[in-house]
Amino acid sequence: MKFTLSWLKDHLETEASLDDILYALTDLGLEVEGVENPAVKLEEFTIGRVLKAEKHPDADRLRVCQVATGQGEQQIICGAPNAREGITVVVAHPGTYIPGIDTIIQVGKIRGIESHGMMCSERELQLSDEHEGIIELPSGEVGQRFTDWLAANAPARVDPVIEIAITPNRPDALGVHGIARDLAARGIGRLKPQTVEPVPGAFACPIGVSIDPALKDRGCPHFTGRLIRGVKNGPSPQWLQDRLKAIGLRPISALVDITNFFTYDQNRPLHVFDADVVKGGVRIHPAKGGETLTALDDKAYAFAPGMMVISDDAGPESIAGVMGGAQTGVTGDTVNVFLESAYWDPITIAATGRALKINSDARYRFERGVDPAWTLPGLEAATRMILDLCGGEASEVVTDGAAPALDRAFRLDTDRVARLVGMDIPADEQRATLAALGFRLEGDMAHVPSWRPDVQGEADLVEEVARVASLTKLVGKPLPRSHLGVPTGILTPLQKREAAARRTCAALGYNECVTYSFIDQASAALFGGGDAATALENPISSEMSHMRPALLPGLLQAAARNQARGFADLALFEIGPAFHGAEPGEQHLLATGLLVGQAGPRDPHGSRRPVDIYDAKADCEAVLAAIGAPARAQILRGASEWWHPGRHGMICLGPKKVLAVFGELHPRVLRAMDVKGPAMAFTIWLEEPPFPRKAGATRDALGVSDFQAVERDFAFVLDRTVDALNVVNAAAGADKALIEEVRVFDEFVGGSLGEGKKSLAITVRMQPMDRTLTDEEIEAVSAKIVEKVGKATGGTLRG
Numbered sequence: 001m002k003f004t005l006s007w008l009k010d011h012l013e014t015e016a017s018l019d020d021i022l023y024a025l026t027d028l029g030l031e032v033e034g035v036e037n038p039a040v041k042l043e044e045f046t047i048g049r050v051l052k053a054e055k056h057p058d059a060d061r062l063r064v065c066q067v068a069t070g071q072g073e074q075q076i077i078c079g080a081p082n083a084r085e086g087i088t089v090v091v092a093h094p095g096t097y098i099p100g101i102d103t104i105i106q107v108g109k110i111r112g113i114e115s116h117g118m119m120c121s122e123r124e125l126q127l128s129d130e131h132e133g134i135i136e137l138p139s140g141e142v143g144q145r146f147t148d149w150l151a152a153n154a155p156a157r158v159d160p161v162i163e164i165a166i167t168p169n170r171p172d173a174l175g176v177h178g179i180a181r182d183l184a185a186r187g188i189g190r191l192k193p194q195t196v197e198p199v200p201g202a203f204a205c206p207i208g209v210s211i212d213p214a215l216k217d218r219g220c221p222h223f224t225g226r227l228i229r230g231v232k233n234g235p236s237p238q239w240l241q242d243r244l245k246a247i248g249l250r251p252i253s254a255l256v257d258i259t260n261f262f263t264y265d266q267n268r269p270l271h272v273f274d275a276d277v278v279k280g281g282v283r284i285h286p287a288k289g290g291e292t293l294t295a296l297d298d299k300a301y302a303f304a305p306g307m308m309v310i311s312d313d314a315g316p317e318s319i320a321g322v323m324g325g326a327q328t329g330v331t332g333d334t335v336n337v338f339l340e341s342a343y344w345d346p347i348t349i350a351a352t353g354r355a356l357k358i359n360s361d362a363r364y365r366f367e368r369g370v371d372p373a374w375t376l377p378g379l380e381a382a383t384r385m386i387l388d389l390c391g392g393e394a395s396e397v398v399t400d401g402a403a404p405a406l407d408r409a410f411r412l413d414t415d416r417v418a419r420l421v422g423m424d425i426p427a428d429e430q431r432a433t434l435a436a437l438g439f440r441l442e443g444d445m446a447h448v449p450s451w452r453p454d455v456q457g458e459a460d461l462v463e464e465v466a467r468v469a470s471l472t473k474l475v476g477k478p479l480p481r482s483h484l485g486v487p488t489g490i491l492t493p494l495q496k497r498e499a500a501a502r503r504t505c506a507a508l509g510y511n512e513c514v515t516y517s518f519i520d521q522a523s524a525a526l527f528g529g530g531d532a533a534t535a536l537e538n539p540i541s542s543e544m545s546h547m548r549p550a551l552l553p554g555l556l557q558a559a560a561r562n563q564a565r566g567f568a569d570l571a572l573f574e575i576g577p578a579f580h581g582a583e584p585g586e587q588h589l590l591a592t593g594l595l596v597g598q599a600g601p602r603d604p605h606g607s608r609r610p611v612d613i614y615d616a617k618a619d620c621e622a623v624l625a626a627i628g629a630p631a632r633a634q635i636l637r638g639a640s641e642w643w644h645p646g647r648h649g650m651i652c653l654g655p656k657k658v659l660a661v662f663g664e665l666h667p668r669v670l671r672a673m674d675v676k677g678p679a680m681a682f683t684i685w686l687e688e689p690p691f692p693r694k695a696g697a698t699r700d701a702l703g704v705s706d707f708q709a710v711e712r713d714f715a716f717v718l719d720r721t722v723d724a725l726n727v728v729n730a731a732a733g734a735d736k737a738l739i740e741e742v743r744v745f746d747e748f749v750g751g752s753l754g755e756g757k758k759s760l761a762i763t764v765r766m767q768p769m770d771r772t773l774t775d776e777e778i779e780a781v782s783a784k785i786v787e788k789v790g791k792a793t794g795g796t797l798r799g
Contacts, residue, residue, distance in 0.1 A: 002247035011180035014189025039158040047140040048091035058111040070143025077115040082133035100124035156242040169454035171368040175267030185436035201396030208281035231392035268378035269362040275336040280313030341379035371451035504626040510573040515554030518544030547579035551592035556673040569597035620682035629689035660684040716795035730792035734784040740767040
């Protein structure tokens with residue numbers, strides 16, 4: 001949002017400096033993004049008078065001028081055709097920077113004669129594109145600063161232009177009047193009252209208006225208009241052109257410039273139709289689909305069914321609330337106009353503008369919300385300005401619908417500011433602030449003004465009071481300590497588990513990534529997603545069309561980008577939700593790690609190797625241990641197709657309770673994601689490991705036995721198809737209380753064992769808790785181990 005300082009002062013009576021206004025704007029939440037102050041670059045230029053101008057002896061087009069300046073009489077050589085004796089000029093002394101030609105003037109010789117400065121044109125001072133001659137001032141004292149002369153004689157040319165950032169919740173600040181209201185509430189000045197006197201209609205309006213009943217509730221609740229005949233649509237006055245130029249708008253004609261003025265002055269977009277082109281009445285209705293219109297940007301648009309259109313008896317003439325049509329646009333020959341002021345539903349306008357890819361000032365404002373109560377006053381104010389600048393005669397107002405009733409009130413609890421914000425603001429000051437912002441106070445109820453659609457509750461009243469009082473006055477205060485001792489924790493068990501997983505992954509050397517929850521359909525399909533249930537109705541882009549079914553796509557995309565930039569060794573992790581549906585609860589919390597490239601030290605003398613499945617397995621088990629998963633779990637095959645079929649494992653509690661998956665990713669997936677493999681990964685379902693039945697602040701007692709453990713090795717001859725896991729599970733089941741661990745340490749295939757056979761060697765660790773084991777007890781357990789393994793696998797003890 002751009003505006004000039006003088007424009008602001010049309011609404012705000014203030015003596016505040018520019019710096020004070022800029023600080024107040026940012027502090028109020030209207031962040032100043034930039035200021036263009038023409039006076040700054042003109043400060044070094046002064047006024048002089050040409051005392052004598054003679055032809056240069058060696059150049060027909062040059063004049064040797066004697067110029068009276070603030071530094072005395074100076075000799076300046078000038079090539080301008082209007083350089084002559086007696087004129088008052090703008091002088092740049094040696095050392096002055098000339099913005100229009102990006103040069104610092106120095107003393108120099110031109111055709112053998114010294115020149116001590118320069119007499120400037122308007123283009124050289126960036127005041128306009130005029131460069132046919134040097135500036136001739138009608139008045140001015142020798143030595144006077146040129147900026148002072150401009151401020152007194154042409155203030156628009158040194159008027160600072162302020163640009164502020166507008167957040168979506170503040171549509172009222174899209175008008176200069178709304179900005180002035182905020183500053184007045186802060187105490188920067190006094191808001192000038194504005195009254196709109198209705199313009200009496202001299203005749204009945206021949207153009208009727210009607211809103212389709214389907215649009216009155218949602219679409220176009222209120223439409224007003226009137227005919228103004230006998231106008232003269234010439235150039236707008238200089239003051240209006242200067243204001244529009246200052247904020248980057250091109251003056252077009254008086255009628256168009258007036259509508260642009262109210263768009264920025266009051267946040268009230270308007271539109272004027274050439275009434276002689278309008279056929280019959282004006283109708284606001286939903287499009288049937290297929291209608292076309294050439295808009296004011298000279299582009300043709302086709303309407304989809306349901307889009308809001310303004311039509312006459314001949315067909316569409318305007319894209320409602322977005323852009324007018326070229327056929328009914330006003331020109332220099334227009335003498336009769338139909339002026340429109342309407343209130344449009346923000347959502348409908350946003351949907352239409354986005355579908356047609358039109359970005360206009362009208363759409364920008366209507367989709368954020370304009371003041372519905374100023375629909376008719378806006379028509380009257382614009383009518384008055386048209387009559388003043390273009391002449392003509394106005395008809396009676398025609399209207400359909402009514403301004404929507406948006407009145408709402410919330411209780412003002414003056415003690416709540418201290419509780420919510422931590423600022424002590426007197427109750428009277430709070431009420432005065434809200435009143436200055438336009439709120440109507442009745443008892444302890446604050447009625448929200450029509451131009452503030454963002455105020456939707458009591459907390460918003462607190463925000464307004466604190467914002468105007470200045471949040472810079474907040475003083476840091478420690479939270480009150482509980483008299484009962486250490487307060488209880490507020491994190492849920494799942495939140496604690498998530499934090500433990502994040503901390504452990506980081507400690508293992510992984511770098512955390514935060515990727516979008518949206519991915520493209522092709523990537524989602526690689527990981528079991530990409531169906532209609534997880535498709536977005538309004539995606540940001542085609543690369544973000546579906547909710548992610550896993551975290552691996554985002555990590556693989558990050559790995560591909562890093563590899564493309566020469567970073568081949570990566571350890572990345574992410575913790576976040578993945579989605580298997582669009583309904584509440586159809587998501588799950590995952591922790592996923594990805595390893596690509598080399599493992600080992602980065603020291604050039606250290607040994608390095610490619611990452612393998614056991615790196616992912618070790619890291620996965622470390623994270624599971626950190627989040628409190630049971631130590632005894634099974635490792636099974638059968639994970640999803642994006643894992644390598646023979647190089648992965650599922651960590652399970654039983655065949656149906658999957659806690660995690662680790663392994664190598666399928667080469668087909670890596671090719672599709674443009675990742676140079678191999679790549680190892682793990683995924684943990686953080687909600688799956690059982691939570692402890694009771695939560696306590698203390699850890700369980702450390703269970704360490706004082707009695708010696710015993711380890712025995714067994715080698716079994718088995719069929720080659722028997723899984724090692726079956727042997728381990730069978731051996732561990734021989735005595736669950738006594739056997740602490742079973743691990744495989746050797747496998748031998750072929751040789752003397754014969755075809756289709758293998759030898760698998762295991763170590764069984766027995767840990768008594770209450771006694772030292774005797775030889776007889778050890779032999780009994782060993783015999784039971786051999787028996788259990790034989791029954792489960794058909795294996796025999798190797799001789």
